[in-house]
Amino acid sequence: NAGVTQTPKFQVxxxxxxxxxxxxxDMNHNSMYWYRQDPGMGLRLIYYSASEGTTxxxxxxxxYNVSRLNKREFSLRLESAAPSQTSVYFCASNLSxxxxxxxxxxxxxxxxxxx
Amino acid sequence: xxxLEQSPQFLSIQEGENLTVxxxxxxxxxxxxxxxxxxxEGPVLLVxxxxxxxxxxxxxxxxxxxxxxxxxxxxITAAQPxxxxxxxxxxxxxxxxxxxxxxxxxxxxxxxx
Numbered sequence: 001n002a003g004v005t006q007t008p009k010f011q012v013x014x015x016x017x018x019x020x021x022x023x024x025x026d027m028n029h030n031s032m033y034w035y036r037q038d039p040g041m042g043l044r045l046i047y048y049s050a051s052e053g054t055t056x057x058x059x060x061x062x063x064y065n066v067s068r069l070n071k072r073e074f075s076l077r078l079e080s081a082a083p084s085q086t087s088v089y090f091c092a093s094n095l096s097x098x099x100x101x102x103x104x105x106x107x108x109x110x111x112x113x114x115x
Numbered sequence: 116x117x118x119l120e121q122s123p124q125f126l127s128i129q130e131g132e133n134l135t136v137x138x139x140x141x142x143x144x145x146x147x148x149x150x151x152x153x154x155x156e157g158p159v160l161l162v163x164x165x166x167x168x169x170x171x172x173x174x175x176x177x178x179x180x181x182x183x184x185x186x187x188x189x190x191i192t193a194a195q196p197x198x199x200x201x202x203x204x205x206x207x208x209x210x211x212x213x214x215x216x217x218x219x220x221x222x223x224x225x226x227x228x
Contacts, residue, residue, distance in 0.1 A: 004157075033216075040124065040220055041220055042119075042121075042203060042218035042219050042220040042221050043158070043203070043216075043218040044218075045216070045217075059217075090157050090158075092157070103160050104160070104207075104216060105157075106157025106158050106159070107157050108155070108156055108157055109155070109156070109157055
């Protein structure tokens with residue numbers, strides 16, 4: 001059972017380049033999320049998709065765009081990468097919304113360096 | 116948005132020692148989750164606490180939710196090198212009923228053999 005799969009695992013970009021991080025889940029979850037993790041900052045929500053066809057901004061959306069391609073896939077795009085976007089990016093999913101039994105599952109992370 | 120403060124930020128101890136890490140907020144939590152993240156991996160849910168005063172145990176880990184539901188602690192007894200990792204608390208209701216988790220900044224634990 002693959003769970004949440006992210007690609008690529010590692011990427012180095014030059015300032016101004018664009019790229020897309022791909023995420024797919026095979027758990028038939030409705031909600032998907034993109035977080036970034038920086039030292040001493042915990043995880044901060046970039047964008048989320050509560051269900052197929054909807055996307056909303058999180059805490060730190062500037063410089064990013066997302067696409068909920070279908071129920072399985074949620075991509076994160078950097079149109080013009082900046083050094084401040086150097087981070088570890090995590091995709092996550094859960095069944096939908098929150099209740100006491102609704103666990104969120106994370107991918108293994110994508111390490112992005114912008115030089 | 117509710118802010119979660121975790122302490123300490125870093126902890127380095129010897130195998131066999133006990134430790135406690137804390138998660139505090141100025142607001143009341145509806146519920147609170149604890150995650151562990153190992154190097155090179157995503158966070159994994161350890162426990163959810165819901166009721167004020169609740170205590171949950173997971174082997175050598177004891178989780179407590181404050182009576183007023185504004186704080187929580189994680190106590191590890193006889194720490195092992197395998198406990199090394201980043202411990203994160205999270206508020207699953209930080210922004211309404213969307214499962215939009217709000218995380219604390221984490222406590223990095225290193226257990227030396």
